Amino acid sequence: xxxxxxxxxxxxxxxxxxxxxxxDMEEGEFVSLLGPSGSGxxxxxxxxxxxxxxxxxxxxxxxQVITNKSGHISYMPQQPSLFPWRxxxxxxxxxxxxxxxxDLTEAKRLLEKANLGDMIGAYPHQLSGGMRxxxxxxxxxxxPQPIMLLDEPFSALDAFTRLDMQKWLLxxxxxxxxxxxxITHDIEEALFLSDKIxxxxxxxxxIKEIVHVPFGRPRDESLLLSYDFLDWKKELTEKIQNKPQxxxxxx
Amino acid sequence: xxxxxxxxxxxxxxxxMIFIGIWELSARIFAIExxxxxxxxxxxxxxxxVLPAFxxxxxxxxxxxxxxxxxxxxxxxxxxxxFHHFDRVRETVYPFLIISQNIPIIVLAPLLLIWxxxxxxxxxxxxxxxxxxxxxxxxxxGLQQTxxxxxxxxxxxxxxxxxxxxxxxxxxxxxxxxSGIKISATYSVMTxxxxxxLGAQKGIGVFMTLASSSYRTPRVFVAIxxxxxxxxxFFAMIALLERLFIRWNREEKGA
Numbered sequence: 001x002x003x004x005x006x007x008x009x010x011x012x013x014x015x016x017x018x019x020x021x022x023x024d025m026e027e028g029e030f031v032s033l034l035g036p037s038g039s040g041x042x043x044x045x046x047x048x049x050x051x052x053x054x055x056x057x058x059x060x061x062x063x064q065v066i067t068n069k070s071g072h073i074s075y076m077p078q079q080p081s082l083f084p085w086r087x088x089x090x091x092x093x094x095x096x097x098x099x100x101x102x103d104l105t106e107a108k109r110l111l112e113k114a115n116l117g118d119m120i121g122a123y124p125h126q127l128s129g130g131m132r133x134x135x136x137x138x139x140x141x142x143x144p145q146p147i148m149l150l151d152e153p154f155s156a157l158d159a160f161t162r163l164d165m166q167k168w169l170l171x172x173x174x175x176x177x178x179x180x181x182x183i184t185h186d187i188e189e190a191l192f193l194s195d196k197i198x199x200x201x202x203x204x205x206x207i208k209e210i211v212h213v214p215f216g217r218p219r220d221e222s223l224l225l226s227y228d229f230l231d232w233k234k235e236l237t238e239k240i241q242n243k244p245q246x247x248x249x250x251x
Numbered sequence: 252x253x254x255x256x257x258x259x260x261x262x263x264x265x266x267x268m269i270f271i272g273i274w275e276l277s278a279r280i281f282a283i284e285x286x287x288x289x290x291x292x293x294x295x296x297x298x299x300x301v302l303p304a305f306x307x308x309x310x311x312x313x314x315x316x317x318x319x320x321x322x323x324x325x326x327x328x329x330x331x332x333x334f335h336h337f338d339r340v341r342e343t344v345y346p347f348l349i350i351s352q353n354i355p356i357i358v359l360a361p362l363l364l365i366w367x368x369x370x371x372x373x374x375x376x377x378x379x380x381x382x383x384x385x386x387x388x389x390x391x392x393g394l395q396q397t398x399x400x401x402x403x404x405x406x407x408x409x410x411x412x413x414x415x416x417x418x419x420x421x422x423x424x425x426x427x428x429x430s431g432i433k434i435s436a437t438y439s440v441m442t443x444x445x446x447x448x449l450g451a452q453k454g455i456g457v458f459m460t461l462a463s464s465s466y467r468t469p470r471v472f473v474a475i476x477x478x479x480x481x482x483x484x485f486f487a488m489i490a491l492l493e494r495l496f497i498r499w500n501r502e503e504k505g506a
Contacts, residue, residue, distance in 0.1 A: 049407040071409020081404045085422045085499040097418070098410050123499045143408065 002026055003048070003147050003179065008057035009204075010043060016204035017043050021057070023198060023207070025147070028177040032190040034240070035200030041183045044205070045149050048181070049073055061147070071099060074143035074178075076150045080132035082124035088135050089120045095143025103142065110138045114168065130161040137169060141176055150182045154189065166192055167221060174218055187236050191215075192224060199239055209239060289469040294476070297469035309477060311453035315371060316443040316485075319378025323439065324432060327383040331390025331428075335420070341391070348384065356380050356442070360449050374446040381442040382435035389431025393424025429493040436489050440482040444474075455481075 003025040010018040017040040025031050033041050046052045048059055050070035059067045066072045074095060082091045092107045111120055114134045124132055133153055140148050154162045166189060173180065184190050190197045191213060199208040213232070215223060223229050271291050277283070278290035285293055330348075334341035356377055363373035397420050405419050447456020455474050462470035 045407070050409070051403075051406055070406065073407070075404060075407040077400060077404055077407075079400050081398075081400045083401060083419070083422070085425075085497070094418070095408060098405075098408050098414055125499070149407070 002060075002062060003181070004060040005044075005048070006058050006060065008044070008047060008054045008059070010040075010047060010052065010054050011204075018047075018054075019204040019206045021205070021207055023210075025179055025181060025196075027146075028179055029196060030173070030180045030182065030194045031196045031198060032182045032184055032194040033198050033200060034184060034187065034190045034236075035205060036202050037185050039200050039202035040205035041200065042151055045075075045151055045181075045183065048149060049075060072145060072147075074140045074145040074148045076136050076140040076148065076153050078152045078155060080124070080129075080136040082132055082135055082139075084124055087121050087123060088116060088127070091124065091135055092138045092142055095139050095145075098143075100144035107138070107142055110141065110172070111135075113172065114138060128161075129157055130165055133157065133165055134168065137172070141172065141178065147179045147181065150180060152183050152185070155185070162189075163221070163224075169193070170217075170219060187233055187240070188224070191229060191232055191236065192219065197236070199236070211236065211239075286466045286468045289472060294469050294472045298473045298476070301470060301473055305458060305473065305477065308453050308455050308458040309481065311451075312440075312443055312447065312455040313481065315374055315447070315454065316378055316439050316481075318371075319375040319443065320382050320436065320439040322375065323379035323382030323435060324386055326379065327386025327431070327435070328390055328428070330383065330387040331394065334387070334391045335394040336416075348387070352384055357445060360446060364449060369450050371451075374443065374449075374451065377446045378439045378443050382439040385434040385438070386428070386431040389427050389434075390424060393427025393431075394420050396427070397423050425497055426493075429489070429497065433486060433489050433493075436485045437482050440478065440485055444478050 003023075005021055005023040008018055008021040009016070021044065023031070033044070035041055043052065047054050047067075050066065050068050050072065053068045057067075058065050061072050083094065086094065088111065089104075089107060092111065093102050093104070096102045108117075108120065111117055116131060116134060119127060119131065124135070127135065137150075137153065140150070154165050157165060170193060182190075182193060194213050197211045197213060199211065200206065201208050215229070275291050278288060278293075283290075289297070334345060359380075360373065360377060363376055367373040367376070401419055401423070402415075405415055410418070444454070444456045444459070447454035448460055449456075451457050455478055459471055459474040462468075462474065
């Protein structure tokens with residue numbers, strides 16, 4: 001399953017939010033959209049999700065136009081958005097209930113693996129922030145759609161929990177290999193997780209550069225402190241801030 | 252939960268005891284005539300004596316209230332849901348409903364008696380009319396206050412209108428709907444008894460009018476106490492149902 005955005009532009013009234021966004025996503029790829037908060041990344045998600053119609057351009061999924069059609073992607077919002085009246089298990093099954101078949105065994109297996117085995121019958125208000133995000137991710141993962149949109153899912157977590165979540169997400173996802181489109185404003189997070197980083201400018205959001213991340217998989221925590229990683233982080237930071245580059249490692 | 256209940260309820264229980272004590276004492280000390288204000292002990296004695304005769308009246312009222320309330324609740328739920336889904340209908344009908352609530356429903360009673368006769372029907376209609384409005388309002392506001400983030404998630408996931416309603420809007424509105432139902436439950440017992448004053452064969456209201464017209468004040472008090480108990484039981488049953496339906500809402504709301 002491949003997702004393509006072709007020359008997407010969107011304005012709200014006089015304000016142009018997105019300008020000429022084109023992007024291709026391969027099957028099983030992890031792509032991050034990196035840009036400042038409020039640069040229209042969530043608008044892009046609403047376009048892909050079919051809630052908004054682009055002024056220009058089309059969205060393609062596997063050779064089919066899905067512009068303004070909903071239900072083709074799976075979604076994990078910034079807030080976990082778990083349903084308070086559903087137990088943890090029932091929450092993870094929601095995506096499958098909406099379209100597709102319920103797979104109780106798989107849901108239970110994933111929850112066990114996420115150390116939530118004891119919490120299957122608990123309600124969301126009984127969980128910690130990190131646990132809620134794990135449930136929300138499992139819900140997105142279990143949804144039958146082949147492409148997952150993750151909208152800054154870890155931005156509300158503290159630094160320690162965030163790192164745990166990133167590692168856990170990689171582990172879980174690497175086994176599944178659905179494609180992920182990930183919004184973040186955290187450079188380190190983007191580098192650690194992605195195959196490809198799309199750097200966006202703001203007002204209006206435009207693609208500044210698409211960077212291919214060279215690190216292999218599976219990745220672990222030690223990568224975060226390697227010189228290679230830090231070099232890349234520096235370069236990306238400079239790119240985002242529009243500083244002249246000292247050496248061009250990234251082509 | 253249970254022991255907490257007893258810890259917290261001893262104060263009000265004590266207050267009631269003191270109140271009854273003062274009442275009893277003053278009735279005796281000032282030798283108040285029983286037909287003006289009977290002492291609690293007199294009421295208790297009267298209750299023991301009259302209860303067998305009273306029960307058929309009470310069952311009749313319970314039946315009346317249950318039927319009226321069930322209709323009222325059903326209509327209220329349907330109305331609230333319709334208003335939520337069809338803006339036009341809401342804009343057209345809602346103001347009219349609010350205005351209609353300013354007419355004391357009991358003044359419509361003579362009309363209903365003319366149209367439907369002296370049977371149970373007009374009284375059931377009165378009960379239904381008082382109980383439907385709080386439920387319609389509570390249902391509407393519950394449905395309209397759906398969590399934006401959850402709504403956004405459902406829409407992104409491509410949920411159909413039906414799925415949105417069944418899986419998000421309705422469960423989200425349940426606590427609100429239940430508070431409406433609880434208000435209606437108390438109203439409907441009251442209204443049921445008052446409606447029976449207007450003329451009926453049986454019922455707490457009939458028992459009351461008979462007792463008061465013959466100055467049997469202790470009996471009036473028996474009817475009042477039983478009405479209160481009935482109302483409380485009704486309320487408690489619905490609160491119990493609520494606990495069964497809404498197990499997730501005990502503490503703070505989930506994320």
